[in-house]
Amino acid sequence: MHWQETPIQTLQDPLFAQAGVEVLLKREELNHPEVSGNKALKLKYNLMLAKEQGHDTLLTFGGAFSNHIHAVAAAGKAFGFHTIGIIRGEKHEPLNHTLSFATSCGMHLQYISREAYRRKTEETFLADLKAQWGNFYLIPEGGTNVPAVLGVREMVQSIPAAYDYYCVPVGTGGTMAGVVLGAPQRVKVLGFSSLKGYFLTETVNNLFKQLNAQPTTSWQVVSDYHFGGYAKVKPELLAFIETFEARHGILLDPVYTAKMMYGLHDLIQQGVFPKGTKILAIHTGGLQGRAGFGLF
Numbered sequence: 001m002h003w004q005e006t007p008i009q010t011l012q013d014p015l016f017a018q019a020g021v022e023v024l025l026k027r028e029e030l031n032h033p034e035v036s037g038n039k040a041l042k043l044k045y046n047l048m049l050a051k052e053q054g055h056d057t058l059l060t061f062g063g064a065f066s067n068h069i070h071a072v073a074a075a076g077k078a079f080g081f082h083t084i085g086i087i088r089g090e091k092h093e094p095l096n097h098t099l100s101f102a103t104s105c106g107m108h109l110q111y112i113s114r115e116a117y118r119r120k121t122e123e124t125f126l127a128d129l130k131a132q133w134g135n136f137y138l139i140p141e142g143g144t145n146v147p148a149v150l151g152v153r154e155m156v157q158s159i160p161a162a163y164d165y166y167c168v169p170v171g172t173g174g175t176m177a178g179v180v181l182g183a184p185q186r187v188k189v190l191g192f193s194s195l196k197g198y199f200l201t202e203t204v205n206n207l208f209k210q211l212n213a214q215p216t217t218s219w220q221v222v223s224d225y226h227f228g229g230y231a232k233v234k235p236e237l238l239a240f241i242e243t244f245e246a247r248h249g250i251l252l253d254p255v256y257t258a259k260m261m262y263g264l265h266d267l268i269q270q271g272v273f274p275k276g277t278k279i280l281a282i283h284t285g286g287l288q289g290r291a292g293f294g295l296f
């Protein structure tokens with residue numbers, strides 16, 4: 001199982017120069033050709049555990065545009081597992097980009113109602129799935145569990161110590177937890193929430209509890225840049241993606257990385273960071289999701 005070393009790239013922008021801050025981007029979207037981004041990092045130790053435990057099948061959950069479903073399907077194909085994707089909601093034909101890719105990797109898709117989907121962590125529900133599909137290695141929605149956090153932590157520990165801040169987008173919080181646990185003590189971690197609401201701090205704290213880990217760095221979830229909620233966009237966000245790509249030649253996804261970079265630009269503009277601050281943002285991938293917004 002091979003995850004590539006990814007480059008750290010300096011971003012040149014008159015806004016950063018004026019504010020006297022340095023912004024660099026860790027290009028984790030390049031860590032694996034098909035699996036890609038934080039979903040690849042989160043899968044690494046899950047795939048190793050599944051192999052160790054003698055499993056030949058992975059089962060997981062997600063929405064129809066899920067980066068995680070895409071990643072599990074690709075990982076199954078690349079590393080020799082059967083894969084089953086339990087998809088929230090009804091089947092729509094023709095299949096969208098995410099699900100047709102998953103199917104092309106050999107993933108079996110099962111659609112379940114939103115009500116049934118809410119029961120996805122219940123024992124009886126999982127027992128029914130076992131009766132139907134046979135034994136499998138279960139990966140939760142979004143891929144967040146203890147091995148996932150450890151995979152992210154490992155990547156973050158490999159980053160040379162040179163920064164004051166790490167920035168990362170937040171969905172289920174697993175990636176943020178790994179970034180906080182892998183960061184040197186002096187680094188502050190900002191997580192930009194892609195969801196509406198203020199529950200994510202608690203979610204991340206619960207992951208620390210499960211890991212029996214005490215974070216030594218300071219960290220904070222920023223909740224001001226969700227653009228209306230999960231997978232919601234506004235024209236200014238789409239315009240930002242275009243400008244960013246034109247300036248840096250780097251693609252962003254509208255659900256996660258664009259909201260983080262937009263938020264970071266805004267905080268810099270507000271003068272939140274003192275001159276001389278060195279910021280490393282982590283590109284978590286998700287580019288497969290662009291197709292669902294008409295971006296290619």
Ligand SMILES: *Cc1c(COP(=O)(O)O)cnc(C)c1O
Pocket residue numbers: 037038039067068142144169170171172173174175176253256257284285286287
């Ligand atoms: C899933 C995802 C996230 C959020 O990761 P969590 O561990 O669920 O918080 C961030 N960025 C991208 C591109 C993702 O696909």
